Amino acid sequence: MKNIKDFDKKEAIFQAMLELISKHGFHSSPMSEVAKQADVAAGTIYHYFKSKDELICALYVRLREKFVANLFKTDDVNKTFKDRFRHFYLHMIQEAIKNPKEFYFLEQFANSPFISTIIKTEITRLEQPIYDFLRKAVFTQVLRDIPPKILIAFVMGSASSIIKLQLSGEFQMTSSDLELAFFTCWDGIKKG
Amino acid sequence: MKNIKDFDKKEAIFQAMLELISKHGFHSSPMSEVAKQADVAAGTIYHYFKSKDELICALYVRLREKFVANLFKTDDVNKTFKDRFRHFYLHMIQEAIKNPKEFYFLEQFANSPFISTIIKTEITRLEQPIYDFLRKAVFTQVLRDIPPKILIAFVMGSASSIIKLQLSGEFQMTSSDLELAFFTCWDGIKKG
Amino acid sequence: MKNIKDFDKKEAIFQAMLELISKHGFHSSPMSEVAKQADVAAGTIYHYFKSKDELICALYVRLREKFVANLFKTDDVNKTFKDRFRHFYLHMIQEAIKNPKEFYFLEQFANSPFISTIIKTEITRLEQPIYDFLRKAVFTQVLRDIPPKILIAFVMGSASSIIKLQLSGEFQMTSSDLELAFFTCWDGIKKG
Amino acid sequence: MKNIKDFDKKEAIFQAMLELISKHGFHSSPMSEVAKQADVAAGTIYHYFKSKDELICALYVRLREKFVANLFKTDDVNKTFKDRFRHFYLHMIQEAIKNPKEFYFLEQFANSPFISTIIKTEITRLEQPIYDFLRKAVFTQVLRDIPPKILIAFVMGSASSIIKLQLSGEFQMTSSDLELAFFTCWDGIKKG
DNA sequence: TATGAATGAGCGTTCATTCAT
DNA sequence: TATGAATGAACGCTCATTCAT
Numbered sequence: 001m002k003n004i005k006d007f008d009k010k011e012a013i014f015q016a017m018l019e020l021i022s023k024h025g026f027h028s029s030p031m032s033e034v035a036k037q038a039d040v041a042a043g044t045i046y047h048y049f050k051s052k053d054e055l056i057c058a059l060y061v062r063l064r065e066k067f068v069a070n071l072f073k074t075d076d077v078n079k080t081f082k083d084r085f086r087h088f089y090l091h092m093i094q095e096a097i098k099n100p101k102e103f104y105f106l107e108q109f110a111n112s113p114f115i116s117t118i119i120k121t122e123i124t125r126l127e128q129p130i131y132d133f134l135r136k137a138v139f140t141q142v143l144r145d146i147p148p149k150i151l152i153a154f155v156m157g158s159a160s161s162i163i164k165l166q167l168s169g170e171f172q173m174t175s176s177d178l179e180l181a182f183f184t185c186w187d188g189i190k191k192g
Numbered sequence: 193m194k195n196i197k198d199f200d201k202k203e204a205i206f207q208a209m210l211e212l213i214s215k216h217g218f219h220s221s222p223m224s225e226v227a228k229q230a231d232v233a234a235g236t237i238y239h240y241f242k243s244k245d246e247l248i249c250a251l252y253v254r255l256r257e258k259f260v261a262n263l264f265k266t267d268d269v270n271k272t273f274k275d276r277f278r279h280f281y282l283h284m285i286q287e288a289i290k291n292p293k294e295f296y297f298l299e300q301f302a303n304s305p306f307i308s309t310i311i312k313t314e315i316t317r318l319e320q321p322i323y324d325f326l327r328k329a330v331f332t333q334v335l336r337d338i339p340p341k342i343l344i345a346f347v348m349g350s351a352s353s354i355i356k357l358q359l360s361g362e363f364q365m366t367s368s369d370l371e372l373a374f375f376t377c378w379d380g381i382k383k384g
Numbered sequence: 385m386k387n388i389k390d391f392d393k394k395e396a397i398f399q400a401m402l403e404l405i406s407k408h409g410f411h412s413s414p415m416s417e418v419a420k421q422a423d424v425a426a427g428t429i430y431h432y433f434k435s436k437d438e439l440i441c442a443l444y445v446r447l448r449e450k451f452v453a454n455l456f457k458t459d460d461v462n463k464t465f466k467d468r469f470r471h472f473y474l475h476m477i478q479e480a481i482k483n484p485k486e487f488y489f490l491e492q493f494a495n496s497p498f499i500s501t502i503i504k505t506e507i508t509r510l511e512q513p514i515y516d517f518l519r520k521a522v523f524t525q526v527l528r529d530i531p532p533k534i535l536i537a538f539v540m541g542s543a544s545s546i547i548k549l550q551l552s553g554e555f556q557m558t559s560s561d562l563e564l565a566f567f568t569c570w571d572g573i574k575k576g
Numbered sequence: 577m578k579n580i581k582d583f584d585k586k587e588a589i590f591q592a593m594l595e596l597i598s599k600h601g602f603h604s605s606p607m608s609e610v611a612k613q614a615d616v617a618a619g620t621i622y623h624y625f626k627s628k629d630e631l632i633c634a635l636y637v638r639l640r641e642k643f644v645a646n647l648f649k650t651d652d653v654n655k656t657f658k659d660r661f662r663h664f665y666l667h668m669i670q671e672a673i674k675n676p677k678e679f680y681f682l683e684q685f686a687n688s689p690f691i692s693t694i695i696k697t698e699i700t701r702l703e704q705p706i707y708d709f710l711r712k713a714v715f716t717q718v719l720r721d722i723p724p725k726i727l728i729a730f731v732m733g734s735a736s737s738i739i740k741l742q743l744s745g746e747f748q749m750t751s752s753d754l755e756l757a758f759f760t761c762w763d764g765i766k767k768g
Numbered sequence: 769t770a771t772g773a774a775t776g777a778g779c780g781t782t783c784a785t786t787c788a789t
Numbered sequence: 790t791a792t793g794a795a796t797g798a799a800c801g802c803t804c805a806t807t808c809a810t
Contacts (some may be wrong), residue, residue, distance in 0.1 A: 009794090009795090020771080023305065023776065024305055025304050025305045025306070025778095026216075026217075026218075026219060027218060027219030028305070030778075030779060031779080031780060031781080032778090032780090035797095039798045041795060042780090042781085042796085042797065042799065043309055043781085043782075043783080043795070043796060043798095044795055044796070044797095045781095045792080046781070047782095047794065047795075047797090048795090050267070051780080051781080052781090054255070073795095079360075104303075107303045108303050108304055110303075111296075111299045111300050111302075111303040111304075112217050112300060112303075112304075113216055113217040113220070114213065114217070120362060121782080124770080125801055128355050139224075142312060142377075145373070146372050146376060147363070147369065149356065149357060149362070149363045149373065150363070150365070150369060150373055150376075151376075152352045153350070153352045153353040153356070154354065154358040154373065154376055154377070156353060157350045157352055157353020157356075158345070158346045158349045158350040158353070159347040159349070159355065160349055160353070161345040161346065161348060161349020161350070161352070162342060162345045162349065164344065164345070164349075164798080165342065165345040169204060169314060170341070171339065171341045171342070173342070177338075177339060177342060177383065180342065181342055182334070183336075183340070183344065184336060184338060184342075184343075184346055184380045184381055185346070185380055187379055187380050188376045188377055188378075188379050188380025188381075189376055189380075201770095222803075222804055222805080223804070223805060223806080224803095224804065225804095226770095227772090231770090232770080233770060233771040233772055234771085234772065234773095234804095234805090234806085235770070235771055235772065235773095235807075235808080236770055236771070236772095236808085237770080238805095238807080239769065239770075240807070243805075243806080244805060244806090245803095257807090269787095390595045392740060393790095393791095408689055409602075409688050409690070410601075410602075410634075411602060411603030411604060413581065414687070414782075414783055415783070415784060415785080416782095416783065416784090416785080416793095417783095419793090424791080424792090425791060425793055426783095426784090426785085426791040426792085426793065426794095427785085427786075427790070427791070427792055428790080428791055428793095430619070430784095430785070430786080431790065431791075435594065435784080435785080436784060436785090447781095480603065491599045491687045492687050492688060494687075495602055495680075495683045495684050495686075495687040495688075496601050496684055496687075496688075497599065497601045497604070498601070504746060526757075528585055528756070528760060530753075530756050530757070530760060531747065531753060533741060533746070533747045534738060534741065534747070534749070534753060534757055535758075535760075536763070537596040537734070537737040537740070537741040538734045538737065538760055539734075540737060541733040541734045541735070541736055541738065541740075542729070542730045542733045542734040542737070544733055544737070545729040545732060545733020545734070545736070546726060546729045546733065546769080548729070548733075549725060549726065549729040554725070555723070555726070557726070561722075561723065561726060562590065564720075565724050565726055565730065565794065566724065567720075567727075568710020568720060568723065568727075568730055568764045568765055569764055570724060570732070570764075571760075571764050572637065572760040572761055572763050572764025572765075573760055573764070584769070585773090585774090603800095605803080606799075606800060607783060607801060608799090608800080608801090611776095615788095616774080616775090617774060617776055618775085618776065618801090618802080619773055619776065619777095619802080619803075619804080620773080621802095622801095622802070623772095623773065623774075623802080627801080627802080628774070628801065628802090647784045650773095696797080767798080
């Protein structure tokens, strides 16, 4: 009983914060509003999190983990790497577009001084699966011989930028546009 | 005399805000601190800007204009498009690395809800030179036939991600790494 | 069994509060911390005490009673009054120095607005043994003919001040210093 | 003009805090109430003092200085030491009784953990005049040969206790009572 | 123009107390 | 009895903005 309740409250707080920050930014998301939206008392938040900053960081880690786990959930290791990567790239974009709040939150966080409060080893840990995925492909000469870190930056950066374009509403992407985006990326990173 | 002085103060305020925000983020950059760092009285800022938000937006527009102008300052229209693009891509990365404060500010702003307070036509205007540059290359069949907006997103997103990688300090990029990054991008976007 | 347990918990709560207040003061001694230090749940405290204030007052009364009882425990009514007073005075100082937490708590309480929440008759009761002790000596012309209340104030005030001097650490008192202090007091209050 | 205004506000804040703390104690004297009573905005207090603690400490130092200065203002160095001490002792008690708020504040502070946030040298400085006054009398063999620190403790402790007795309202001291108190102290500390 | 003291709404956070279990 | 999650009023403090000078 207690566990269920706990889960509910903590979850509700996470959801409320996510909603507010994605819409209004960090400093226009007061704890009082979070409490109201999560339907808990202000003080209750502090049973689950030491401070606003800690709550935000915990939310970041949580969403990143979920995001990465999601990426590989439908991965099929029996396919060719190209197919796997295609799925990976398009799935990432589609998921982000389906969950704009989470995407906005993650981007906002990653581009704020907040990010430096999260220790590097933690960030490395969160990126590990993507890192491994791409490094192996470099190693097996499927991908261009570039440091995997650069490869990740390239792939993730282009994808995130395309997601923002779509979410901004100033350009409606069709599925053939998405396919084009994939090929643009693939032709850049593939070997030869 | 007065104009020069005005210019000085406005400039000092811009600089102070840039410094603070790039280091501490929007909500840890109080106007009182900006005033102190700019060596003006708090009230003085309000002679030049209606509000903190307006100051931040003005700073954004200013830096974006400077940034784009910079990109094409050393552009040589007589070279091949590939060479011009190479110069464009590498120059952009190098400039950002040389001016981390400006880069951090721009990224922070672009990923915050602030951005939505700047009207779309203004954003379009700021991007116009890059848009034209790439669109023409699509038109002349030098680049892959993709909507230029996607092209911009792809190119700028990958570049900005690579810049962050370098500035984060977790990966030291050599000039040959940069060259690799360029080819990765180029092979993705070029025709055929 | 239950009584013993009760006693244990109540005692633990008293001890925890004493420790915290003597170190951090009234308003930096939250009930949650008291609970933690007493190893009981926060709510449990409210089974034994109506409120924080009541707990603090009960602790005060308790410590005062203990303190006064202690003073006369080793009193020898067969000695001369001077010897009895000497023992009383020096014992008081030594006990306080041995129990700094209790002393600090009592002083803090006695000098705070809290004290006024304790009814005067209660205070009178607590002081009664000392009052009787001194009054009789006035009556029998061993002590100067001063209102006993003033006598108490004089004796207790000088003693408490000397205790604070020692506990503050800025002056290490030797036993001959203590003897001197006793004579200073005695020569002041004795008859003739 | 500005100086006068400054003085007024700072003074008003000091007065308000003094009034509140002497009546309700530290933690029942919220800054909002201080602001209200001083007739300034809450934020204004923070132009003059960094924090509530700093304000309280500044007030303490201020009152102690005033208190000590007052003690020696009407001192007549041509009189005998006994007369000077008599004046000192009685004046101290009378002044405290005339200014109960200041007395209560000082006692409350001196008996709280606050006091340890004030550096020892500062406390020594505040006590210096009294220290010098008594030490010289020890040196010239007018007073008993006791460490001056103990002497101070003895004199000040007994006086403060007598003041509390009077202020508590449970005993109305006549001027002959005061005279008695003086002799009690004097006979204790005088040589021979 | 320029100043900076003053404002006060609103923030993040604490903590005495309650109550369902 | 005993628990400790939950409450929410109240706290200390910040800071964008104003305005008399």
